[in-house]
Amino acid sequence: MGKPSIVFVAVCFLVSLVALTGTSTSAAVAPQRIALFISDWDYNLNRALDGPDEKGTGPFFDDLPISCRDDVPLGGLAAVRDQLQKFQFQITYVCNANQQGFADAFSKFAQTANALPPKSIVFIYYSGHGIQAYGNAFALPVRAAKPQLDNAYNLRNGTAQIAVASAIANDLQVSLAKIKQRADLAVVVVLDNCRNNPFKGSQAQLDSGSNELVNIDTQKNVLIQYRTRPSEFSAANDAYSTILATELSRGGDIGAVMQAADDKLTSLYSAGALGDEPTLNGARLFSASDGFYLTEAPPPTVLSSGKVRAKLMRASYWNLVPDPSERLKLVDMRVLWCQGPGEVERRVYAEQFANFLRLNAKDLDIKSVVVVPLSQALNDFGGYGHVRRNIMRYDNAAEAAALTKIARAYPDGEFLPQKGKGKGGRPTHSVSALVCGAAPEYSEDMLSKFRQ
Incomplete structure (x- = not known):
């Protein structure tokens, strides 16, 4: 033994503790709720759903199921949007963003988020292709150059491989860092994408000894719900967004809502009814003791028991x-x-x-x-x-x-x-x-x- x-x-x-700065006011400003949806599916931007590239030699990544049309969400994403609208979220929607479009949308959204009053909620949903390597997570925008990423497999070190990924994709840590860390602001991020490592098994990856089973490092007021575990692919369907929409419909504290969604998804995965095992960066991540609520009503007493x-x-x-x-x-x-x-x-x-x-x-x-x-x-x-x-x-x-x-x-x-x-x-x-x-x-x- x-x-x-x-x-x-x-x-x-x-x-x-981090000191928050700002100008005090005599009258409290009501919390606000804003959301950003970025959904990528038409990776060659021909406005048609193409079949998979069987040879894997094409210039772009395969199309995903249609999730939006002209900045209008469809399917499970529409269900999530509808629930957020019920709670007065101001929603920005971007359909099929290229790398610069993704960066511009995120920067503009971050400026709005940084000016929000205390107790506000920021909700970000990304749907599309994604990768993760060496503790870095990337959203793959439309028309991302797939051959460049494929060729990076043979580079000698992980730093060079990550540099290639950064050149063609959007680094999610860099994007999220544009939103200031504030104890009075809840930032909820939903990553509905794969997290496979395109460099797994390469000599550079093997030599690095890198731990590939980690979540990305984020600021304290950021809660991330990953559709799947690190290094894993995810299914291309609406199962995840549909369950999330159902839990959002119940209202209440946003941290508790995300925990409930994670519990439901995990139960389905454990029972073999769902192919993706979710990962949540903590259930009560936000430092404010009284929570961040989708409604103005206080939390039900039973939840504090x-x-x-x-x-x-x-x-x-x-x-x-x-x-x-x-x-x-x-x-x-x-x-x-x-x-x-x-x-x-x-x-x-x-x-x-x-x-x-x-x-x-x-x-x-x-x-x-x-x-x-x-x-x-x-x-x-x-x-x-x-x-x-x-x-x-x-x-x-x-x-x-x-x-x-x-x-x-x-x-x-x-x-x-x-x-x-x-x-x-x-x-x-x-x-x-x-x-x-x-x-x-x-x-x-x-x-x-x-x-x-």
């Missing part, structure tokens, strides 16, 4: 792992909290998470749970304090799978464990997840129990 795995979860929060929340967590876990024989047996789960300024809140948070694990240890196959501190020296100088919520210390494949299940079961934790390599390319198997963000607010009675 091999050595038992010891999996750690580090509950680390940035000590310094601890018992209801715990039930939802367990349901999410069982949907993911219906067969107990497939679950990894963990011997010891260690929850780490960072010492230093604000440590009391972080310790309370760690204890609450540990209690959840203990209560659900049987379901999650956890033998024991230990809460331990992580020194400020390690936090400051070991690099932990500089890790964003969607770049993790890395686990081996089995540990990553187990932690992903736990993350799904505990969406409030905003964990995103991923496997890969650590500093200097060395494998790291001890730290499972780092959570960087503001600690929740607790009552003085709660905090006093943990003060030295």
Whole structure:
């Protein structure tokens, strides 16, 4: 029998918070909601749906099912648009954008987003071809030069390969960075596209040792719903957008809506009814404690119930792992909290998470749970304090799978464990997840129990 795995979860929060700047006003401005749809399907721009290029030698990528006509969405995209219109979203729609058209539309939209009042919601939906490599995700615009990307496979290093991708496609990280990070602005991004790596298996990719199972690094106020996992192709149909439209129709907090859509999609995938396994960058990603709502009405009381929340967590876990024989047996789960300024809140948070694990240890196959501190020296100088919520210390494949299940079961934790390599390319198997963000607010009675 091999050595038992010891999996750690580090509950680390940035000590310094980003200060928001702006001019104060005496009267509050009502939140606004804006949306940008970019849908690409006619990749040679001949206004006709062409069959696939069987030889793969054509100048452009294959057409996708028709999703728009003259900036008018069709099918599942129209269903999503209709729900957003019901909640007074101001919608910009771009059909079959080339690289410059994509960049221009995004830049103009970002300017509008950056001027929105507090508690506003920004919704971005991209549908079309996409790729992901070396932690970079790209939207492939219409008339993107496919032969250039094919030829880049033989380049000697990943940097050169990414340079080619950047020359013909739109880097999604660069695009999203145009929207300023603000704690009072929710940015929801839906990526309805493939995430396959066109350089997978190339000598450059093999030599790099790059972890290809990661999500892209984004700002803290950006929530991304990916249709499929990293390195995977996605089906060309309306299944994803139809389910998302259904969940949007229910209204409420946009973070909860996206979590509900993810849960539904994951359940269908686990049951074999859906070919794509979705990925969500956290369920409660936005730092405002009272949420971002599609309607002005307050959230239903039942959603704030601890018992209801715990039930939802367990349901999410069982949907993911219906067969107990497939679950990894963990011997010891260690929850780490960072010492230093604000440590009391972080310790309370760690204890609450540990209690959840203990209560659900049987379901999650956890033998024991230990809460331990992580020194400020390690936090400051070991690099932990500089890790964003969607770049993790890395686990081996089995540990990553187990932690992903736990993350799904505990969406409030905003964990995103991923496997890969650590500093200097060395494998790291001890730290499972780092959570960087503001600690929740607790009552003085709660905090006093943990003060030295």
